[in-house]
Amino acid sequence: xxxxxxxxxxxxxxxxxxxxxxxxxxxxxxxxxxxxxxxxxxxxxxxxxxxxxxxxxxxxxxxxxxxxxxxxxxxxxxxxxxxxxxxxxxxxxxxxxxxxxxxxxxxxxxxxxxxxxxxxxxxxxxxxxxxxxxxxxxxxxxxxxxxxxxxxxxxxxxxxxxxxxxxxxxxxxxxxxxxxxxxxxxxxxxxxxxxxxxxxxxxxxxxxxxxxxxxxxxxxxxxxxxxxxxxxxxxxxxxxxxxxxxxxxxxxxxxxxxxxxxxxxxxxxxxxxxxxxxxxxxxxxxxxxxxxxxxxxxxxxxxxxxxxxxxxxxxxxxxxxxxxxxxxxxxxxxxxxxxxxxxxxxxxxxxxxxxxxxxxxxxxxxxxxxxxxxxxxxxxxxxxxxxxxxxxxxxxxxxxxxxxxxxxxxx
Amino acid sequence: xxxxxxxxxxxxxxxxxxxxxxxxxxxxxxxxxxxxxxxxxxxxxxxxxxxxxxxxxxxxxxxxxxxxxxxxxxxxxxxxxxxxxxxxxxxxxxxxxxxxxxxxxxxxxxxxxxxxxxxxxxxxxxxxxxxxxxxxxxxxxxxxxxxxxxxxxxxxxxxxxxxxxxxxxxxxxxxxxxxxxxxxxxxxxxxxxxxxxxxxxxxxxxxxxxxxxxxxxxxxxxxxxxxxxxxxxxxxxxxxxxxxxxxxxxxxxxxxxxxxxxxxxxxxxxxxxxxxxxxxxxxxxxxxxxxxxxxxxxxxxxxxxxxxxxxxxxxxxxxxxxxxxxxxxxxxxxxxxxxxxxxxxxxxxxxxxxxxxxxxxxxxxxxxxxxxxxxxxxxxxxxxxxxxxxxxxxxxxxxxxxxxxxxxxxx
Ligand SMILES: [K+]
Ligand SMILES: [K+]
Numbered sequence: 001x002x003x004x005x006x007x008x009x010x011x012x013x014x015x016x017x018x019x020x021x022x023x024x025x026x027x028x029x030x031x032x033x034x035x036x037x038x039x040x041x042x043x044x045x046x047x048x049x050x051x052x053x054x055x056x057x058x059x060x061x062x063x064x065x066x067x068x069x070x071x072x073x074x075x076x077x078x079x080x081x082x083x084x085x086x087x088x089x090x091x092x093x094x095x096x097x098x099x100x101x102x103x104x105x106x107x108x109x110x111x112x113x114x115x116x117x118x119x120x121x122x123x124x125x126x127x128x129x130x131x132x133x134x135x136x137x138x139x140x141x142x143x144x145x146x147x148x149x150x151x152x153x154x155x156x157x158x159x160x161x162x163x164x165x166x167x168x169x170x171x172x173x174x175x176x177x178x179x180x181x182x183x184x185x186x187x188x189x190x191x192x193x194x195x196x197x198x199x200x201x202x203x204x205x206x207x208x209x210x211x212x213x214x215x216x217x218x219x220x221x222x223x224x225x226x227x228x229x230x231x232x233x234x235x236x237x238x239x240x241x242x243x244x245x246x247x248x249x250x251x252x253x254x255x256x257x258x259x260x261x262x263x264x265x266x267x268x269x270x271x272x273x274x275x276x277x278x279x280x281x282x283x284x285x286x287x288x289x290x291x292x293x294x295x296x297x298x299x300x301x302x303x304x305x306x307x308x309x310x311x312x313x314x315x316x317x318x319x320x321x322x323x324x325x326x327x328x329x330x331x332x333x334x335x336x337x338x339x340x341x342x343x344x345x346x347x348x349x350x351x352x353x354x355x356x357x358x359x360x361x362x363x364x365x366x367x368x369x370x371x372x373x374x375x376x377x378x379x380x381x382x383x384x385x386x387x388x389x390x391x392x393x394x395x396x397x398x399x400x401x402x403x404x405x406x407x408x409x410x411x
Numbered sequence: 412x413x414x415x416x417x418x419x420x421x422x423x424x425x426x427x428x429x430x431x432x433x434x435x436x437x438x439x440x441x442x443x444x445x446x447x448x449x450x451x452x453x454x455x456x457x458x459x460x461x462x463x464x465x466x467x468x469x470x471x472x473x474x475x476x477x478x479x480x481x482x483x484x485x486x487x488x489x490x491x492x493x494x495x496x497x498x499x500x501x502x503x504x505x506x507x508x509x510x511x512x513x514x515x516x517x518x519x520x521x522x523x524x525x526x527x528x529x530x531x532x533x534x535x536x537x538x539x540x541x542x543x544x545x546x547x548x549x550x551x552x553x554x555x556x557x558x559x560x561x562x563x564x565x566x567x568x569x570x571x572x573x574x575x576x577x578x579x580x581x582x583x584x585x586x587x588x589x590x591x592x593x594x595x596x597x598x599x600x601x602x603x604x605x606x607x608x609x610x611x612x613x614x615x616x617x618x619x620x621x622x623x624x625x626x627x628x629x630x631x632x633x634x635x636x637x638x639x640x641x642x643x644x645x646x647x648x649x650x651x652x653x654x655x656x657x658x659x660x661x662x663x664x665x666x667x668x669x670x671x672x673x674x675x676x677x678x679x680x681x682x683x684x685x686x687x688x689x690x691x692x693x694x695x696x697x698x699x700x701x702x703x704x705x706x707x708x709x710x711x712x713x714x715x716x717x718x719x720x721x722x723x724x725x726x727x728x729x730x731x732x733x734x735x736x737x738x739x740x741x742x743x744x745x746x747x748x749x750x751x752x753x754x755x756x757x758x759x760x761x762x763x764x765x766x767x768x769x770x771x772x773x774x775x776x777x778x779x780x781x782x783x784x785x786x787x788x789x790x791x792x793x794x795x796x797x798x799x800x801x802x803x804x805x806x807x808x809x810x811x812x813x814x815x816x817x818x819x820x821x822x
Contacts (some may be wrong), residue, residue, distance in 0.1 A: 018731065257746035257753045265739065288732060295729045309720030317728050318706045321699060328676065335668035336628065342668045343753040 012038070013364040015368045019375055024050035025376040027058065027276055029144025029246035029357020030348075032364045032371065036147040041130075047145060048134050054188030055276045056104060058382065059176045060097050100176055104140065111168040112136040118160045139168035142276040144246025144357035156249040157230060162237045169245040170207075171273030174199060194304045195283070199272045202282035202289075209241030210266050217258040223249050242266035244277040246357025252347070253360045262283060264347060267354045268323070278355035278381050280323050287316045326353060330377055338362075338370050348374070354379040423449070426779045430786055435461035437789040438469065439685055440555025440768025441759075442774045443782065446793040447558040452541075458556060459545050466552030466687045467515060468585045469793065471508050475687040485557060511587055515551065522579040523547040550579035553687040555657025555768035567660040568641060573648045579620075580656040585610060602702035605715045606694070607710035610683045613693035613700075621650030621677050625728045633661050653677035655688040657768025663758070664771045678765045679734070689766035689792050691734050698727045733796060737764060741788055749773075749781050759785065764792035 012020075016032045023030050024047045033039065112132050119128035131147055131333060138145045146152060155161045171179075181196045192200070215223070215235035223231045234249050241247045242263045252263055270279010291301040292314055301308040330349045331342075339346060344360045351358050352374040366374070423431075427443045431450075434441050435458045436523045439525040444450065446458060523543050530539035542558055549556045557563060566572045582590075603611070626634070626646035633640045645660050652658045653674045663674055681690010702712040702724055741760045744751075749756060755771045762769050763785040777785070 217743070257756070258743045260753065261743055261746065262740065263484060288728070292729045292732045295725050301725060310724065313721065313724060313728065314702060314706050314712060317699070317724065318703045321703045328672065330667045332628070332672055335672065341752075341754070342671065345668070 004061060008224050015371050019371050020047065021050060022375045022378050023357070024143065024145065025054040025057075026355050026382040027051055027054045027141045027143040027280075028352060028355040028382075029138075029380050030359060030363050030374065030378075031357075032366075033179045034149050035145055036149055044130075044134065044147065048137055048247055049143060051141050052104075052137050053395075054096070055137075055143070055172070056100060058276060059100050059104075059274055061383065062386065063096060063100070081082055099180070103176065107171050108136045108140045109166065111139060111164050114160050114164040118158070118164075126393060136168060137166065139247065140172040140276065140308055142169060142172045142245045142271060142278075142321070142355075144241070146247065150251075152247050152249050153251060156226070156234055159229075162233060163248055165245075165247055166237060166240050169240055170203070172245065173245070173275050173277040174203065175272040175275035177274050178272060194306055197304055198283050198286045202286040203272065206243060206266065206269060206282065206285075207236075209238055210242075211236050211260065213262050214259060217256055217262065218250075220261065221256045222254040226384045238263070239266070243282075243356060244270045244279050244354050244356045244358060246351070246355075248358060249362075252358050257343075260343065260347070263358070264350050264393070267350045267356045267358065268327075270356075278353070280320055284316055284319055288320065291316070299346050323353070326377070326380065326385070329372060334370055334373060338366060340365075344350065349377065350375040355382050426782050431458065432461060432780050433786045433789050434768070435554065435556065436465040436468075437766050437793040438462055438465045438552045438554040439689075439766040439789050439793075440549075441763060441774050441785065441789075442556070442768075443761055443777075444561050446556055447560055455541075455545065455558065459548055462552050462554045462556060463515075463548050465747060466548075466554070466583070467508070467511060470511050470515075470685055471689060472794065473797065474507060474511070474587055490732060509589070514587065514590055518579065518582050519551050521546045522550060522575050525571050525575040529569070529575075546576065547579060550576045550656065550658070551583040551687065553580060553583045553656045553682060553689075553766075555652070557658065561662075563658050563660050564662060567637070567645055570640075570644055573644060573660055576656075576658055577648060577651050579649055579798070580658070581614070584654065584656070584688040585614065586683040586686035586687050588685050589683060605717055608715055609694050609697045613697040614683065617648075617654060617677065617680060617693065617696075618650055621653075621673065622647050624673050625650050625670060628667055628673065629661075632667040632670065633665040649674070650677070653767060653769060654693075655681045655690050655765050655767045656763070657766075659769060662772075663769050668754075671754065671758070675761050676762045678767045678769065679738075681765050681767075689764070691731055695727055695730055698723060699731065702727070730796070734764070737788070737791065737796070741784060743786060748778060751776075760788065763788040766793050 012033055019030075019032050020035075022028070028229055035044060039047065051289055114127055114280075115135055119131045122128075123131065134145075134147055137143070144151075148154060151166065152162065178196055178199050181193060185196075215231065218235065218238075219231065223234055227365060237247075237249050238252075243266050244309055251258065255263065268279060269285045271277020272282045287303070287308060290303040291308060294301045294308075301313060327346075327349055330353070331346055332352035334345045334349065335342065340348075340362045344362050347358070347360050350356070355378055364386075423444055430441075430443050431446075433439070446455060450458065503552045526543035526546055527539055530542045533539075534542065545556075545558055548554075555562075559565060563573065563576065589607055592604060596603055596607075618619050626642065629646065629649075630642065634645055637645060648658075648660050649663075654677050663671065666674065679690060680696045681692055682688020683693045698714070698719060701714040702719055705719075712724060738757075738760055741764070742757055745751075745756045745760065746753065751759075751773045755773050758771050759768070759773055759777075761767070766789055774785075
């Protein structure tokens with residue numbers, strides 16, 4: 001962090017260096033200095049490295065945390081591949097990291113190709129090489145950092161670059177346990193576990209409904225100037241990125257009030273567990289949805305023909321309550337000493353806690369205290385809350401009764 | 412409703428008459444016409460009668476609904492007095508209404524005295540008589556209608572009138588089952604049921620913490636001009652009325668952003684079941700709190716040494732999710748065709764759904780469509796959601812296992 005601070009040629013204050021480093025390592029993407037123009041090449045490389053390390057670290061940590069916390073119930077279901085590959089904590093931690101590294105490099109390399117081709121049309125090969133690598137890493141890690149001052153808003157008229165970014169963002173948001181199960185089950189033609197099915201169905205539904213809603217409310221609003229294919233493509237992009245990539249082709253500050261609140265909801269839900277994304281997680285939202293739906297149909301909570309245990313419902317409720325309470329307390333706190341409007345502050349808090357990185361533009365203008373609050377929110381949203389929850393789950397295990405039930409991790 | 416429309420001398424549009432009648436019968440208190448100056452005395456009497464009928468009807472209906480819906484589990488706990496007094500649905504419905512009427516008239520008469528004394532200082536005895544009766548009914552029914560154009564804002568410097576209003580509002584918000592249990596157990600010196608304890612503790616905590624928070628955030632804001640005793644008294648008043656009376660001595664539009672969000676939270680929580688107040692209800696919030704707290708301490712959910720059943724947790728989660736979803740959908744809808752800001756719309760929606768009646772001042776300026784949305788919200792918040800939920804509970808009963816568990820109604 002101090003290194004980043006020293007490397008930059010234009011003077012960056014300590015708080016801004018801390019903020020940038022946190023934002024990178026938590027793969028948030030909120031910025032107080034312009035990554036492209038205010039930072040030197042060396043500092044940009046540091047940011048890129050922090051993003052990559054943050055992304056890898058989070059995927060690894062969040063895959064291992066349940067082991068560390070002694071969560072053995074249902075582990076096999078979530079970590080299907082671990083049994084398959086004979087990985088066991090702690091001896092398996094390094095192997096696991098290598099597996100994650102392989103997957104990451106593979107996906108980032110796939111995304112790199114179209115980005116490099118398109119960027120080469122605008123800049124030298126050398127520049128395009130770095131720009132493509134930076135954006136590929138930033139997209140797969142759901143970081144949302146861009147080397148362009150206006151993020152990807154110059155590409156609202158193109159298809160290839162937003163397309164490659166979406167591909168990386170969605171894959172990055174599915175989570176490592178999901179890929180591994182997908183790959184190994186695709187080979188053996190077995191059915192997916194309820195966990196993998198829930199990840200897949202919730203993610204698809206959120207993308208489809210987010211896309212339709214944003215398209216509808218911004219048709220004559222933020223997308224008014226665009227032709228039909230571009231309307232569709234930008235609506236899809238803006239439905240994918242709030243969970244929790246944070247790239248934008250159309251600034252969310254151009255959105256209507258209705259678009260604003262839809263984006264806020266998507267930011268709160270976020271990506272899937274043990275992925276590079278944040279939020280309450282797709283599985284948490286999926287369990288809530290299935291619980292409410294079964295209950296309203298007069299049935300005990302179930303999901304893909306498996307019952308949802310009451311422990312799981314209590315944990316889901318606890319996680320969501322803690323998440324919303326954090327938002328409430330932070331908005332009250334920031335409201336006390338920041339001059340911005342309620343909707344700007346709410347957006348900023350939700351974006352930081354979900355490590356999204358979208359902003360209505362107030363981030364650089366926050367007071368140092370406000371920036372510190374956001375730094376704490378980014379850490380809490382990224383690792384604090386979930387680790388805390390797993391610590392709690394561990395204590396409860398003694399009381400659990402060993403019934404065969406669907407186990408769905410909610411963080 | 413048409414009667415009200417015809418009675419008024421100044422022309423009132425059909426939508427405004429519908430809105431006023433709904434607001435009165437749902438004891439909401441949102442207004443599109445000035446009750447004091449735009450309505451004739453006859454219309455004011457109609458509004459007063461609608462409030463009284465609405466209040467009585469809601470208390471009676473919400474006490475009976477569980478019977479109608481065949482909810483027999485735990486009924487004795489909630490409706491302790493019914494067993495005691497040998498009331499049985501349907502023969503007991505009329506007796507029940509008479510009981511409720513007695514309690515209502517008693518409390519309203521107690522509240523009437525100080526109001527009449529103070530109003531007599533400002534107006535003729537005849538006027539004071541009607542004004543005191545109107546405000547006493549409006550306060551006990553948690554309606555929030557006032558004959559003064561600025562609600563009770565002229566009384567921000569006095570103690571007696573806001574005090575009498577608070578007394579009525581708090582009693583009205585505790586709910587009929589609570590008084591009956593309280594009275595009969597005070598006589599026999601038995602301990603209160605978990606239901607009554609939860610109502611009492613949640614209500615006290617909400618008043619105390621609401622008071623302290625509002626006092627703190629508005630100390631140099633909305634309360635800046637007042638001396639210490641008035642600061643305290645107005646903070647207490649503004650902590651009591653958002654749940655869900657809707658009177659104000661200080662307009663919420665003078666509140667800071669932090670004060671705004673605290674008021675929104677209080678409006679969402681609301682009053683106790685089978686009372687004249689709305690919201691998700693104190694017991695629902697209390698169950699959520701106890702569930703999260705027990706879970707975080709590594710224990711199975713419990714409350715006053717009784718376990719909280721998983722059905723109850725599922726119902727609580729369902730109710731809160733439906734409530735928040737209604738707010739979300741309504742805010743998106745109103746955002747599409749109303750020119751007001753996000754925070755004004757959110758406030759209005761939460762106020763209508765919780766039948767609170769506070770407003771940042773946009774109610775009379777809404778489009779007819781917007782007013783219809785609010786009318787639907789008032790009905791849905793008042794009777795729709797809870798009746799719907801009890802219908803659902805009924806279906807589930809078959810599956811319930813008869814274990815001795817704490818039964819806490821959450822609506
Ligand atoms: K991000
Ligand atoms: K009210």
